[in-house]
Amino acid sequence: MNNFIKKIIEKDLKEKKIKKLHTRFPPEPNGYLHIGHAKSICLNFGLAKKYEGKCNLRFDDTNPNSKNKKYIKYIKKDIKWLGFKWHGATCYSSKYFKILYKYALKLIKKKLAYVDEMSHEEIKYHRGTLNKKGINSPYRNRCISENLSLFEKMKKGYFSEGKACLRAKIDMSSPIILMRDPILYRIKFTKHHKTKNKWCIYPMYDFAHCISDYIEKITHSLCTSEFSENRYLYEWILKNIEVKNKPKQYEFSRLKLEYTVLSKRKIQTLINNNIIKKWNDPRIFTISSLRNKGYTPYSIRKFCNVIGITRKDHMIQMSSLENCIKKELNLKSPRIMAVVDPIKIVITNLPKNHVENINFPNHPNRIDMGFRKSIFSNVIYIEKNDFSENNVNKKYRGLILNGEIRLRYSYIIKCNKVLKNKKNKIIKLLCTYDKTTLNKNPKNRSVKGVIHWLSSINCFIAQFNFYERLFNIKNPDSKKYFLNFINNESIIIKKGYVERGIKNIKEKKRYQFERIGYFYLKKIKNNHVWKFNRIVELKNTKK
Template sequence: MYKYNNFYQKNFIFKIIENDIKSKKYNLIYTRFPPEPNGYLHIGHIKSICLNFSIAKFYNGKFFLRIDDTNPSTENIKYIKSIKKDLRWLGFQWDEEIKYTSNYFNIMYEYAIELIKKNLAYVDELNTDDIRNYRGTLIIPGKNSPYRDRSIKENLNLFEKMRLGKFNEGNFCLRAKIDMRSKIILMRDPVLYRIKYKKHHQTNNKWCIYPTYDFSHCISDAIEGITHSLCTLEFQDNRILYNWILNNINIKNHPQQYEFSKLNIEYGITSKRNINILIKNKIVSGWDDPRLLTISGLRRKGYTASSLKNFCYRIGVTKQNNVIEISSLESCIKLELNKLAPRAMAILRPLKIVIDNLPLGKKIKLLIPNHPNNKNMGYKNIYFTKEIYIDILDFSEVEKKNYKRLILGSKVKLRYSFIIKAKKIIKDINNNIICIHCIYYKNTLGIKIDKKKQEVKGIIHWISFFDAQPAIFYLYNNLFLKKNINKFDNILQFVNKKSLLICHGFIEKNLLKNDKNQYFQFEREGYFYFDKKYSSKNNIIFNRILSLRKNK
């Protein structure tokens, strides 16, 4: 269980709740997480879940999971399953049975009738475009619909016909009668009900009219006894409508809505609409693509539940919109894996090295630690043999400024092994390097290296031919080229074409003998996660969580 004290002391919502408790406004605190089942959850949802869950637990209250299922056109049962899976994976358990907004459709229908009887709602025949045009702009006030002044009796009759399926989809809707000249556009007679001839995953074909988010959300909160309805800042204007609806229907509870800043992270998006655009254009492979900030994508990339929660608790809750640096997220997983991930050597872009002065078939056994700073992780054997692999990026034919790797005619130290010197390059007819012939220095095993005295350029990683097992490495980089991609309408023009690089190389052959371990730090390359779900016996896949190299 997480300790929430520090998180709360910096949280303005905490102070509001403290005052409510001191004034005895509430005896129990009830919160909820109400996702729409039209996509997968993302990192912004984790922030909301952390806030709502921790508030309830801190005050010994209740935390509900409510599926906001009011639009069967975009909803799918698979999203509901993914929502429940993500919450459980994160370690959050909701109180009572999972709730659905559709559970309250009968009650909401009656409240709609109540508003019609109070002459606070009317059935409109304007189409979607006309409603938008009549609504006006921030500068131009709206104008009344020609159907706004229908009698209560006529509105009741038309609304009943809407429910019975007498009209075509899009031809009629129910709107609140508020103020078409309001400075807040949302209050210019918002739509409360619309016709949709879609089978609903919970109610089947019982209904053909469905409440809008604004109408259903506040009523669901009130029915469930939610004390503090927490949402992000883009719903600030919705609070006025939220209160208007509750104040004009006969309902006991009146929850209070409070807004906090949305979670925006550099180079990433969380908009479901934009994610669908990326999927449709085959920029990403699906909702669980590791380049996305969805929970399933982050999980597949290798992020742990604890690292994601720690990130959300670290950034806190404020009313100020900003863009969080991606390094803040990465530092949370790095902090965990630096202690927990065993070290290993992997070659992502293999280049063969032949050791000329080592006899064919001879193997020199080397005992190396699984973690340089944690002896409890134990040791393992690797073998130095005549043929080994290094990374092709660790070799250059010519001298380069500040290049501290293998150069023709120069020496490098092999990690945990000997110093070698490059003597000869073998190329094919296309001038591609096939292998490098080197010699090794027998008396350099285990000695402290003085780079100047021994003319050693640096230390590089390697794998012997004997130890090598083929593997595929997915190197994930920022999906977009712009830090704050949310400022742009056409996100496709800023997609990073190098957001995914695939390498075919080698890992140590006994690396996966412990089935429980899926996290590794590959020397000089980065932290990687064994993608067990998408791997097979002949295709072992590792996803890079974050790199250790700079300017790579």
């Protein structure tokens, strides 16, 4: 799909502004990647592949964190799972700390940076607002030698955290608040996963990012729209450290998806409040969560291609993502019978020892996927919602007392009696079958419905996890107290039965359970209980 970034790249290549396209994907290792990152991954790696260029993987590890290594591991796994490979060795912003420090010194010597000893709160207050100009720091006009000396002391650990920082000297009256003397370096006495305790001053993202792009010879620095104003600082830094062949930053719309939050901070809040357990919970939209739920790499890449690249942010419908996996699975996934909420049926005009083999197609439209043998016997299971004792709704297509229904690929049965316990709960249905109706309808006889079913001797117990939307409003991200809009029924666990024939094709892992949905074989517990996660419904029933 064509987009404005492709047009820019093609123009730059045609006019020979660049010889080769070189992009990068620069995640901060402070959480798992989400579907929004997938969009950026597909863009950066996809463009590099299309134009025979390169794409780096660079971790923005300028903020030391004890979990850096853990998150780096999962980020790499997600990128590989999506089907992409980065150019050369993995890059880290921390690799450039010495160079970044030298460029910071250069800005000080050019009177374009100074050490500020105001507190964080004071800096924030002095910065002003959109309607109020900022106020110069009392430390802003220190001389070069004093700033160099103080910055050296910061580096050697003479200042406590929060007691000093290095700021760019730009314009405290700028209409862009970010340009009002932004912080370039801060103090952190935290062990770094790469540099250990060698440094106690760490560059801010905006300072490290543009210089890292330059060092790696990135031609097009692509980022989402929330970094639009950061471009001014990006260009200011590169201009004033006086480098050639500067990379260019371009912004595209960030992904906003209905009924979810994508912010790492908000996902961590969900974990901290025990609403979800981990970063790979199938109810959120990290790449690991989607993989855990049963999504495929192709479906996510397809989704990113379908929504396209634009300049303007807009909310993406959940159905756009769901349709991508449904289209893929509809073509590829074998069909299996499963009953997730069973009710027992006894066929009274069949002997107890009757066993009849029936061939079921593994896919109704793909003969190449073959057939499997199923069994028809005198005890079967159907879904509870496929029976109604006294249903008067004309649109109802299930089984009713004294009514008939067709069993898929099998016979017509008639319900003659309902047996209940003392609590008036249905125990089982007594039915008869018409042996002349195997896969055919008799003349002058109308049977409206077709339902799925399982023989009691051709199934085993399974657990089915149904994942619903975690939030009950379309845009929880817009709410300050987003936890107030949690759907308390976002996961429903049912125990039922699945057809034994699945054991012969268990390597497929993704199946369509007829009339129920697409499911992913997540786990076989102690070789006994098979666990399935519902990937998506067969039809879009939610608004």
